[in-house]
Amino acid sequence: MSLIRLNKFISNAGLCARREADQRIKSGDVTVNGAVVQQLGIKVPIDAVVTYKGIPLRPEKLKYILLNKPRGYVTTLQDPEGRKTVLHLISKPYCAQRIYPVGRLDYDTTGLLLLTNDGDLACKLSHPASKVKKLYHVVLNRAIQIEDLHAVQQGLLLEDGLVKVDQVSIVEADPTQISIAIHMGKNRIIRRIFSHLGYVVHQLDRVGYAHLTKQHIPRGKWIFLQDKEVFKLKNLV
Known part of the structure; x- marks a missing residue:
């Protein structure tokens, strides 16, 4: 048995x-x-x-969904303000299986979001000690100064501690557009990094999550992860 x-x-x-x-x-x-x-x-x-x-x-079949989140959705299961949640973007049969987001993206933040009913994996991926790297494309309200770019590279001391990024660079010679990779999962961390230096983030898009990208996922759409992709995620934690 x-x-x-x-x-x-x-x-x-x-x-x-x-x-x-x-x-x-x-x-x-x-x-x-x-x-x-x-x-x-x-x-x-x-x-x-x-x-x-x-x-x-009743044991459920484990589901792993990768969503390209648009603006205007919250990443909670319910919203007291009545705003739409990311579950509104997932077909009902899969919502019925109690999938939920792994981590959060702000209401105005777009990009990759993992949803699953695998509570074990979700807990490990969301843990502060997780080494899962997230890659963001940032559009600022003005060109970043080179000394500020260096400050981000070296690490910033924010109100809740030191913030270290894995990589930061200017995108396509446009100093208002920044590529930044980070594995820390602190609340609103990307926006707070640039706010600390006097910038406003106009657009924030998560373009990479671990080895996963949104290359073939249109905004507002989602896919099931393949077994080999899930296996790679589990090997990270």
Whole structure:
């Protein structure tokens, strides 16, 4: 009989990541075949009846979607202001499988966004220690000064600590357009970098995420990741 760790069973059902699943198991809210289970690390049959607070959990087929986000969408599952979320761009059958965004892009920021129901991978990719590199194309309100470009290259001390980028350069000899690669996941980090130096970001587009690009994904459209692409992502974390 095929067995699976209980926390992985819960994660595969789209409820939460494995680490959080352990907390829910310890709380006594998880049952397996009618019996409360609070022991961590146990394995259960793949066809076991598992519930959380009385609600049956069913392992889902894991989905990995890469979206080219347009402006005007938020990357939360719901928005108290009533704005459209990125899930409005995904076909309903896949939304029903509880996919959710990995990390965030601002309302006015465009570009690559990964969505999945793989809670384990999402948690690892979103962790501050993650080394996943993100590449952005930035359009500024004015030409960047060479000393400011060097300051970004060397690292800036912002209100929440030192910010180091992986690479920064001017695009096609136009000093208002900047290419910047960074693996840090701090909130609004790209906009804050340039704001610190007195610039306003007019356009911000994430053009690369790890090894993934939006080259063949029109704005507002999405694709399923191939198995080999998912394998590469998992090997990064």
